[in-house]
Amino acid sequence: MTLEVPTHTFALPDGVDPAALVSFLATRFDVVSEPPSSVTYTVLDTADRRLGAEGLDLALETGRGEATLALRDGAGSPPATGRAGRHRRWLARDLPAGPVRDRLVPVIEMRALLPLARVQADVQTLRVRNRDAKTVVRLRLTTHAALDVGPEPVPLTPRLEVQGVLGYPRPVARLVTVLTTEAGMVEAPASTADEAVAATGADPGGIRTKVRVALAPDDRTDKAARRVLRDLAGMVEANLPGTLADHDTEFLHDLRVAVRRSRSVLRELKGAFPPDELARQRDALKWIQAITGPTRDLDVQLLEWDGLLAGVPADRHAALAPVRTLLARHRAAALRALKRELRGPGYRDAWAAYRTFLKAKLGPVDERPDAVRPIADVAGERIRKVHARMVEMGTAIDESSPPDDLHDLRKRGKELRYLLELFGGLWPDDVVKPMVRSLKGLQDVLGTHQDREVQADHLRQLADDLAGQVGGPEALLVLGVLVDRLEAEQHDARSHFAERFADFASGKQQKLVARTFGS
Amino acid sequence: MKVVATYNIKGGVGKTSAAVNIAALAAADGLRTLLWDLDPQGAASFLFRVRPKVRGGGRKLVRGRSDITEVLRGTDVEGLDLLPADFSYRHMDLVLDESGKPTRRLRKVLAPLGEHYDLAVLDCPPSISLVSESVFDAADALLVPLIPSTLTLRTFEQLGDFLGEVDRRPDVLAFFSMVDRRKRLHRQVVESLPQGRGDIAATAVPAATEVELMGVDRTPVVVRSPRSRGARAYADLWAELRTRLDL
Numbered sequence: 001m002t003l004e005v006p007t008h009t010f011a012l013p014d015g016v017d018p019a020a021l022v023s024f025l026a027t028r029f030d031v032v033s034e035p036p037s038s039v040t041y042t043v044l045d046t047a048d049r050r051l052g053a054e055g056l057d058l059a060l061e062t063g064r065g066e067a068t069l070a071l072r073d074g075a076g077s078p079p080a081t082g083r084a085g086r087h088r089r090w091l092a093r094d095l096p097a098g099p100v101r102d103r104l105v106p107v108i109e110m111r112a113l114l115p116l117a118r119v120q121a122d123v124q125t126l127r128v129r130n131r132d133a134k135t136v137v138r139l140r141l142t143t144h145a146a147l148d149v150g151p152e153p154v155p156l157t158p159r160l161e162v163q164g165v166l167g168y169p170r171p172v173a174r175l176v177t178v179l180t181t182e183a184g185m186v187e188a189p190a191s192t193a194d195e196a197v198a199a200t201g202a203d204p205g206g207i208r209t210k211v212r213v214a215l216a217p218d219d220r221t222d223k224a225a226r227r228v229l230r231d232l233a234g235m236v237e238a239n240l241p242g243t244l245a246d247h248d249t250e251f252l253h254d255l256r257v258a259v260r261r262s263r264s265v266l267r268e269l270k271g272a273f274p275p276d277e278l279a280r281q282r283d284a285l286k287w288i289q290a291i292t293g294p295t296r297d298l299d300v301q302l303l304e305w306d307g308l309l310a311g312v313p314a315d316r317h318a319a320l321a322p323v324r325t326l327l328a329r330h331r332a333a334a335l336r337a338l339k340r341e342l343r344g345p346g347y348r349d350a351w352a353a354y355r356t357f358l359k360a361k362l363g364p365v366d367e368r369p370d371a372v373r374p375i376a377d378v379a380g381e382r383i384r385k386v387h388a389r390m391v392e393m394g395t396a397i398d399e400s401s402p403p404d405d406l407h408d409l410r411k412r413g414k415e416l417r418y419l420l421e422l423f424g425g426l427w428p429d430d431v432v433k434p435m436v437r438s439l440k441g442l443q444d445v446l447g448t449h450q451d452r453e454v455q456a457d458h459l460r461q462l463a464d465d466l467a468g469q470v471g472g473p474e475a476l477l478v479l480g481v482l483v484d485r486l487e488a489e490q491h492d493a494r495s496h497f498a499e500r501f502a503d504f505a506s507g508k509q510q511k512l513v514a515r516t517f518g519s
Numbered sequence: 520m521k522v523v524a525t526y527n528i529k530g531g532v533g534k535t536s537a538a539v540n541i542a543a544l545a546a547a548d549g550l551r552t553l554l555w556d557l558d559p560q561g562a563a564s565f566l567f568r569v570r571p572k573v574r575g576g577g578r579k580l581v582r583g584r585s586d587i588t589e590v591l592r593g594t595d596v597e598g599l600d601l602l603p604a605d606f607s608y609r610h611m612d613l614v615l616d617e618s619g620k621p622t623r624r625l626r627k628v629l630a631p632l633g634e635h636y637d638l639a640v641l642d643c644p645p646s647i648s649l650v651s652e653s654v655f656d657a658a659d660a661l662l663v664p665l666i667p668s669t670l671t672l673r674t675f676e677q678l679g680d681f682l683g684e685v686d687r688r689p690d691v692l693a694f695f696s697m698v699d700r701r702k703r704l705h706r707q708v709v710e711s712l713p714q715g716r717g718d719i720a721a722t723a724v725p726a727a728t729e730v731e732l733m734g735v736d737r738t739p740v741v742v743r744s745p746r747s748r749g750a751r752a753y754a755d756l757w758a759e760l761r762t763r764l765d766l
Contacts, residue, residue, distance in 0.1 A: 003588055003600075003635045071549075078597035080549035098766070099549055099637055127595075133737075134568035135595040165593035166600050167569075 005164040006172050010185035012158040018141050021160070021183065022126065025139075028178055029171075034125040040147070042118050043193045044069070044090065046111035047242055047251065049206030054107050057193050060084055060115065071100050089114050089247050110303055112248035117196035118147040119156070128171060136171040138163040144192065146199035154199045159188050207238045209254055210421075211261075217376035217426050222272040222362055224375035225265055228422050230358050232258045232265070236351075243292075244339055249299040252338075256292050259285050264418040268382045271370030274363050281357050284350040291341045298331035301455060308455075311485040312478065320482070322475040326462055379423040380517040386416045387513045391505045394442075397497070403453055403490075406497065410446035413439060431516045435509070442504040445496045452490035456483045520633040521764045522626075523640055524658040524689075528674065530645035533664040533696035535562040536730055536740075538642035540753040541662065541760065543739040546598035550637040550766060553591075554601050555629075557611075557654070558644040561604030566737050567594040569603050576607035578614045581624050587632065596742060600636075608644070615649040622649065622686075626657040638766065647681070655682060658689040660764055662756075664696035664724070667708035679718075692763060694720035694756055722755040 012018065025031050041059035045051045051058055057072045059079075067084035080103060082096030090113040095101035104113070121144035128137035140161040145153035162179070164172035179185040194204035213227045235258035242251030263285045270278055305324055309317055341347055365371045370378045393409045417439055424432040459482055466472040466479070503509075523541070525534040535558070542554040556563035561571030569592045579585040592601045615621035629639055643654050655661070663678065665671045675693055682688050699705050709723055724730070727749040730740050741750045 003591065005593065078546065078549065082549075099551075132568045132570075135593075138597070167590075167592035 003166060005166050006162075006169065006176075007164065008162040008176055009188045009191075010160045010162065010179060011188040012160060013184055013186070016183070018124070018143060018158060022124070022141065024183060025126070025128075025175075025178075029137075029175065030129045030133075031139075032127045032129060034127070036122060036124045038120070038122050039063070040118065040120045041070075042115045043196050044113040045116050045193065045197075045206070046108050046113060047207045047239075047247070048111070048209065048254075049197075049204070050107050050111060051104075051113075052191065052193055052204070052206070056103075056107065057191065058104070058113065059119075069096070069100050071103060073103070091248060110248060111250050114247060116202065117149075117193070117200050119192065119196045120145050120147055120153060121192075128175060130168070130171065136165050136168040137175050138165065142192070146196045149199050149201075156192060156195045156199065157188060159192065160185065207242075207254065208235060209257065215375060215423065215426060218374040220372050221269055221375045221378045222365075222368065222371040224423075225269045225272050226358055229262055229265055232262045233355065233358060236262075240342065244342060246335060249296075249303060252292060252296055252299065256289065256296055259288050259292070260414070261418050261422065263289065264415055265422065268386075268415060268419055269370065269378060271378070272368055273371075274367055277357060277362075281354055284354055287350065288347070291338060291347075295331065295334040295338045297454065297458065298327060298334055300451065301327050301458060302331060304455070308482060308485065312481050316478045316481065319471065319474040319478045322466060322469045322471045323459070323462060323479060323482075326465055326469065375423065376426045379419060379426065383416065383419050383423075384513055384517040386412060386419065387510075387517075390416060391510065394501045394505055397501075403449070406446055406494070407450050410443065410450055413443045413446060417443065427516055431512060435513070438500075438504045438509060442497075442500045445493050445500045448493040449490050449497070452486045452493065456486040456490070459483050459486070520629070520636045521638050521660075521766055522629060522658045523638065523660045523662055523760065523764065524643050524654045525640070525662045525664065526643045526651065526654060527663055527665070528645060528647050528651075528678070532645075532666050533724060533730075534558075534645070535566070535642050536733065537662055537664055537694075537696065537724070537753070537756070538640050539563050539566055539733070540739045540741045540750070541757050542599050542638075542640040543596045543741050544754060544757040545638045545640070545761075545766075546596050547741075548761075549598065551635060552599045553632060553636045553639045554594075554599060555639060555641045556601060556604035557608060557641055557650065558604055559606050559608040559611075560644070561606075562734075563642045564601060564603040566733060566739070567592075567596075567601050568737055569594065569601050571604040571606065573603055573605035573607075577605050577611050578607065580605075581611065581614050581628060582618060583628065587628070596739065612649045615653055622652045622656045625650075625653040629657055638764075652685060655685050655689055656687050660690040660692060660760065662760060663691060663693040665693050665719075666697050667695055667702075667705040669704070669708070671708060690763060691718050692720055692760060693718060695723035697726040698723045699726040720756055720759050722752055722759055724752040724756065725749060 012021065022031070022033065039061060041061045044058040044060050055073065059070045061068045061070055067086070068081050069084045070079040070081050072079045080099040082098050082100035085094060085096070087094050092101070092105045092108060092110070095104055121142050124141040126139040126141065127135045128139065130136045141158070142161070143158045145155045147153050160179070162172065162176060190198075190204065197204045211228055211231045213231050215224050215227070236255050239251045239255035239258070242248070243255055263282060266273065266278060266282050266285070302324070305327070309320065312320065362368065362371070390409060390412045393405070393412065397405050397409065417436070420432055420436050420439070424436070459479055463476060463479065466475050469475070525538040525541075527534055538554060542552050546552040554563060556571070564571040573580055573585070573590045575585040580587070580590065587602070590602060592603055594601050615624055618624055632639065641654055641658065644650065663675065665675055679691065682691065695709050698709060712719060725748050727747065729744045729747040730749040733740055736743055740747060741753050744750055
C-alpha cells in the first residue's frame, strides 16, 4: 500500500526572479502566500551519505531556542522533529526517542551523523487552493546559500518544491504542466544537501567504498593496477580523519578494507611491479593492517555485544556488565595506541613512500613480467588460479580438518572476492555476479566460523582481567555461557560449509570459470 | 501506530473539537497523523473543507472491499490526513452487525495504515453501540470530553463499568470540556474532583469564542490562534495524552 503524493523539485532557471514566478502563478491559480521565513541549518549525514542515498534530508536547526533535528523524507510529509541535544556527532543512541530516531536508525546503523555543510535559506511557502478554499498543492520557494565555505556565502540554485495533497491528484498535475511548459522549469538535478556538500569541496556522494576506475581489457597491467591502487589510497586518506576523531567504527573499518584490497592487488598482480619495491610496500601495508587490527577486533566485539546477549537469559545480562566495561576499556586503550601510531612519523613516512610508489616510474619491464600484459589476461589468470586453488583446498576439508584449514580457505576467498570486485568489470555481469554470489555464500559461513573463534578466544583472554573487577566472579560464571554460545555458532557455521562449498565449486561453476577466465 | 478515539455517549460536548485540534497538534509535532471522521454528520470533514463522501460508502470500507488509499484526503494541516465521513456511516451499526467479529472490524480496517501513520485519531459519533464497541477495541486510548455537570461523573463511571466488560480495554483519559468559569456549577464540579485522579486530565478546555469560531473559519483553533486560551488548553491536553501514549 502506498500513500505517496506527487512531489517535484524544480531548479529556477537563471534569470527567473522568484517574485515574478509567484506573480505568474497567481494569474493562473488561487495562490495564498504564507509569511516568509529564514532559517540557518546544518546538513547532517553519515560520511558515506546514507541519508542522501535514501532521499532523506536531516537538518540541525539552531535558532533561539533548543537545537532541533528536522528530518524530511521528500515524500511530501512535514519534517519529523526531535531535540538535537548537544553532540559533536550523533550515533543512534544520541538521537531523541520518537519518529526521528525510528526512521534514522535502520538507515544509519552504526554510523555517526556528522555536520557536512551549513546553509542559510529564505523560504516562501505558498498554497494553491480549490473552489472550496481547500489547499490542494503546497509550494516552497527557497533561495539559499552555503555558509563557511569562503569569504562570502556561495549561492545555491534557487528551487521550487511542489508537493501534491493526498486525494487531489489533478491540481498538482495541472500546476506541473504549467511550470514545465510555460515557465520553462526543469527538475533540480541535485538535492540542496548535495549542492551544499559540493560547495564545501567534498564529494556529494560521500566517502566511497567502491572503486571507481574505468578499465579496458587491454590496458597495461601495471598502469591498471596503479590506477586502482590510487583510488584505494584515496579511500584510506578519506577515512583517516574520521578514524582519528573516532566518529564511528566504520571509518576504521573502511580504511582497513581499502588497505586489505590494496595488499590483495599487490599480491595478485605482483608480476607488474619491481620485486624489491613491491616487498617494501607490501610490508608497509601489512604493518598498517597490523596496527589497526586490535581496535577493529574490539569494535566487532562491542558492535555484536547486544546480539551476543540475546543468547543469554535476560536475568544474567546484568552480571555481564563488567565484561562489556572491560571490552570498552580495552578498546579505548587500543584506540589510543592506534592514534599514536597513525599520527606518528612511522605512518607518515610509510604512507608518503607508498604514495610515491604509486606515481613514480616503475623501472624496466624486464624484471616485471606482467607489467605490459593486458590486465584482462593477468587478472583473469589469477581469478582462475585462485578459484582452482580454493576448490582444491575446500575439497580437502572434512569433519576432522582443523579450523585453520577453513581460515586459510577464507583468506583465499577474500583474494578472489577482491579480484572480482576490482577487476570483474572486465567480464560480463552475468558471469561475474553469480560467481560473487556463490563466493559470498561460502565466505559468510567461513567468516562466521572464524569470527566466532576469534571472539570466543578474546572473551577467554578477558578472564584474568575480570577476576579482579567488581562483579568479576559473577561475570566469569556467565562468560562461560557466552563462550558456549559462540562455539555453538561456530559449529553451526561449519555444518553449513559443505553445502555452500558444493555450490561454489560445482562442476558448472568450474566450467564457467575456465571458459570465462581461461588462457 | 497508536489509536486514540474521542468518545462520549452524548453529543455537543466537544469531541470533534478535541479530535481536530489534537490531530493538528500531533501533526505539528511531526507525527504522521490520520483523523477518521466516523460521525455521519461529518463535522470534522467540514472543518477541513473535505467533502463528506467515501467512494463505495461505509459498507465497502468496513468490509475491507474499498481501496482505503483512494478515500484518504490530505488536509490543510501538513502531516494530517483525513478519512472523511460519509452519510452512510449512519448505518454502520447494521453493517458491523452483518459482518463477522463486528467489534474487531475497525481495528482491521486501520491495520494496513499502521505503517504509514504514527497516530490515528477517531472522531466517534455520540452513541453506545456496536460502533462504539468496535472503536473501543481499536483504540489504545479514549479521550472523553466531559461538560461539568452533576451527572457527568456518574455517566463517566458508567462508561468505566461498560469498558470493564470489553475484551480489550483502552486507556481512558477524560477531560473537562467547554468549562465556563463564570458558572458556579462548572467551578464546583471541576474543583470537587479528588486530586491526582489518573483517568481525568489535569487540563480543562475552556468554553471560548475562538473555539466556537472554528466552524466559521474552518481551521483548527491551534492553527488559527495558537496563543489563545483554547489553543493553549488543547496543547496541554495533547502533551498529557502524548505522554500516556508514549509517543
